[in-house]
Amino acid sequence: MDRHWRGLRTPFESISAGIKLRSFIETKLSSFPLGGKITAKVLSLKPDQFELLGTHAALAQRFLPISPTLKCRLDGQSVGQSLAMLNTEVEDLQEFLALDPDMELSRIELPIEQIAKIAELRKSRNLLAKHIDAMPLRHAIEAIGRTKDRINCATAAVAWI
Amino acid sequence: MRLDRYFKHYDDLGPQTLADINSVIALDNQIGIPPDDRLIVEIANLDLDELERGLSLRRDIVRIESELKLLPDLCIKNSKSLALTTSMLRNGVGLGLCAQTPREAYEFVREQRARASVVIKILNEFLPLLDHIGLDRSYPVNGLNAVAVAALIASKIAPEHRSWIGELRSLHYDTFAPSLAKWERPVSAERDWRRQVLAYGKRSWPLVHEIRSAAAFFRKKGIGKWISGRTSAAKAARRLVMQLGLEEAHPQGDALDSLAQHVQELNRFRERPQRGLSVG
Numbered sequence A: 001m002d003r004h005w006r007g008l009r010t011p012f013e014s015i016s017a018g019i020k021l022r023s024f025i026e027t028k029l030s031s032f033p034l035g036g037k038i039t040a041k042v043l044s045l046k047p048d049q050f051e052l053l054g055t056h057a058a059l060a061q062r063f064l065p066i067s068p069t070l071k072c073r074l075d076g077q078s079v080g081q082s083l084a085m086l087n088t089e090v091e092d093l094q095e096f097l098a099l100d101p102d103m104e105l106s107r108i109e110l111p112i113e114q115i116a117k118i119a120e121l122r123k124s125r126n127l128l129a130k131h132i133d134a135m136p137l138r139h140a141i142e143a144i145g146r147t148k149d150r151i152n153c154a155t156a157a158v159a160w161i
Numbered sequence B: 001m002r003l004d005r006y007f008k009h010y011d012d013l014g015p016q017t018l019a020d021i022n023s024v025i026a027l028d029n030q031i032g033i034p035p036d037d038r039l040i041v042e043i044a045n046l047d048l049d050e051l052e053r054g055l056s057l058r059r060d061i062v063r064i065e066s067e068l069k070l071l072p073d074l075c076i077k078n079s080k081s082l083a084l085t086t087s088m089l090r091n092g093v094g095l096g097l098c099a100q101t102p103r104e105a106y107e108f109v110r111e112q113r114a115r116a117s118v119v120i121k122i123l124n125e126f127l128p129l130l131d132h133i134g135l136d137r138s139y140p141v142n143g144l145n146a147v148a149v150a151a152l153i154a155s156k157i158a159p160e161h162r163s164w165i166g167e168l169r170s171l172h173y174d175t176f177a178p179s180l181a182k183w184e185r186p187v188s189a190e191r192d193w194r195r196q197v198l199a200y201g202k203r204s205w206p207l208v209h210e211i212r213s214a215a216a217f218f219r220k221k222g223i224g225k226w227i228s229g230r231t232s233a234a235k236a237a238r239r240l241v242m243q244l245g246l247e248e249a250h251p252q253g254d255a256l257d258s259l260a261q262h263v264q265e266l267n268r269f270r271e272r273p274q275r276g277l278s279v280g
Helices: A012-030 A035-043 A046-056 A057-075 A079-098 A111-134 A138-144 A149-158 B002-009 B018-031 B039-044 B048-070 B079-090 B104-130 B143-155 B160-167 B172-197 B206-220 B220-227 B231-246 B252-271
Strands: none
Touching: A012 A035, A012 A079, A012 B143, A012 B160, A012 B172, A035 B143, A035 B231, A046 B143, A046 B160, A057 A079, A057 A149, A057 B039, A057 B104, A057 B143, A079 A138, A079 B143, A111 B048, A111 B079, A138 A149, A138 B048, A149 B039, A149 B048, B018 B048, B079 B104, B160 B231, B172 B252, B206 B231, B206 B252
């Protein structure tokens, strides 16, 4: 106080405002996690640093509405860990979307697992057909093995011979 | 009789005795009943091993086709496109979305990506802010609310108050309030006095004893005032009243006394800087 003494021109009002603002900051921040730590940091700022802190208000306004979601997802993690995790997540999501870049499959109104099952069955059928195509007897096999009954008969006939 | 005729007709078959006939029956049983004469003719000259392998493959194809018949028909015939779904189920993200249609899954994934990108952008923007207050990326995310609120408060604080927030940190309002009240009284009185004597401007006040002398002179009446009217004290009193822009009149004595009192209080205030104030 001594160094601020200017008699009647001592900045009592400024000092008073400073005390009130300090108290306001302490009260306001103490309701948040790590509020005490941030209060100490803020109160130790020089006026120009304080001004610079205020320039981030727009960011703060964008951040506060999404804060509850973040709290659920990233609670207990540091900013660095969260960034690493989210970057990996975006890469994974990107990778998934890149599987069908033209969104061709979006025309099919079936669950992915069902489409996958059909795709697997078709693939197996095509593979088996390829094996048959490679056989010299392919025409006979196709003609004789058209239906399940004919296959059974032909198999029995082969066994009989 | 009929048996006798049979043996005569098929004499070349060989069975001559009942035992021979039993052997032929046993052989016939072993051979079994041929499944289909025409089929036997059709396949008899083929490579039976290959045919058997091929039929086994055909059996699998027929089974798969009957399974496919039970499933919905797809508008996309391109197997390569359909095979993407298999890749999707091998993908960590896709596995969790297997019960959704591709359209729903794409929509969900796009939304997730957009949300995550917004958070990444905001967290990245926080890094310079954290750095600014002496923190780094190891700072917990759940502490960002306090940082954000601090930035909002800082943006609303008037420039003239910024320098006082960190000053006199140990000074609390309860301790400071009495000092403030002691300061406010003379300041308020000073404001009033300066308003009353606008002509005097912002000059320093005359000395207390000069004001008191002037007050004493103006309080005099009649002969007393007439006698002292030509003294240097009277001249000084008139000059002072003129400087202050007050009119020469009897009530000015009281006003000047009051001003002297005020100036004395100001002097006292100036002389006791630390007493009662040195809390910081």
